[in-house]
Amino acid sequence: MKIVFMGTPDFSVPSLKALAESHDVAAVFTQPDRPKGRGKKLSMSPVKELALQKNIPVHQPEKLKNNNEVFEIIKSYQPDIIVVVAFGQILPKEILQLPRYGCVNLHASLLPKYRGAAPINWSIINGEKEAGNTTMLMAEGLDTGDMLLKDSIKLDENINAGELHDILASRGAKLLIDTLEGLEANNIVPMPQNDSLSTYASMLSKEMAVIDWNKSAEEIHNFIRGLNPWPVAYSYYENQMLKIYESEVTSQKSTEKPGTVIEVSKSGIKVSCGMGVILIKKIQLPNSKPMYVKDYINGNDLKVKALLGKEK
The missing domain is CATH 3.40.50.170 (Formyl transferase, N-terminal domain)
Structure with missing residues (x-):
């Protein structure tokens, strides 16, 4: 043809x-x-x-x-x-x-x-x-x-x-x-x-990529992987934009407020959601490259009980 x-x-x-x-x-x-x-x-x-x-x-x-x-x-x-x-x-x-x-x-x-x-x-x-x-x-x-x-x-x-x-x-x-x-x-x-x-x-935009922690761990996980590699889902940690590239749904439950960091380890950051707990595995903070949490925490601190959410 x-x-x-x-x-x-x-x-x-x-x-x-x-x-x-x-x-x-x-x-x-x-x-x-x-x-x-x-x-x-x-x-x-x-x-x-x-x-x-x-x-x-x-x-x-x-x-x-x-x-x-x-x-x-x-x-x-x-x-x-x-x-x-x-x-x-x-x-x-x-x-x-x-x-x-x-x-x-x-x-x-x-x-x-x-x-x-x-x-x-x-x-x-x-x-x-x-x-x-x-x-x-x-x-x-x-x-x-x-x-x-x-x-x-x-x-x-x-x-x-x-x-x-x-x-x-x-x-x-x-x-x-x-x-x-x-x-x-x-x-x-x-x-x-x-x-x-x-x-x-509909078309994607950076504005629509902010994570709503009131949603279930599964919904947030789907949101994160659906926006990787662009525009990349994000939240805020201590007023810094925290981009999230990779996550996993856990079988854990939590009574903490949605968006609360409940555990930080080499496996990742566990965050309480509207329903369930999500494990965040790969992140990017300002002026750094995307990296796995296990590498990031070697030289940086991520606080348990910190609340991820909107910029204050």
Whole structure:
């Protein structure tokens, strides 16, 4: 198939790589270079880096909507199909209708659950026992198109969003190849989504990452792993921001106020929650790197009975 590929972040890279090895990727569309890091140096997207390595033409429009120039560029490639993987822009109707096989999107959830920007994170935050990818024919709504193929995996209770991201990115590439083969052979029956079962996975922000210690140990554990590696769940210890990367649910109970540090050892920091006790294993305080509690307490003090919570 002759493909126009649209994608931007790391998640899209395995898909582009797989498609470039098995099909004719005529062009890549990705987001414009953005300032990154402390120096705010302009950086290209991971998809652009791979496309340049493979000598695939790259286009970086600020917007697709009401952009006739972009429409004409895509049309000039005469794609059989447009493949979209975490591109970051909504495709207008005239582009959706352009290719012979339409536009296919790889979405990192088991649709219709977790439509939207952050399906991997919210599936973990909400304590789902399985996750996966869905390929779909794109429609004008947000992740509302007819479903093509699905691939699901069972979730370990300690997997974090970064680990699940890498697994789904890799498996998604294979699902895409299977989807294109199925469309070409005309043996996939598109299945409409049941909108009444849909849920929305909103964008993440640093502001939403503060821990509510009144929640149960299990809910807080899910929150911590769902926000690792970004934006990272946090609380405050003696007015310093305490980022928490790794935790574990214990079988302990506590009558202490939620947020109270009840024990500090090489195993970690035990904190009383609204229900149960959580063991915090990996932390980061200001001006230091993320480290395991067993390493941190070698040269630093963490007080038992301290109350974690909001900045005073």
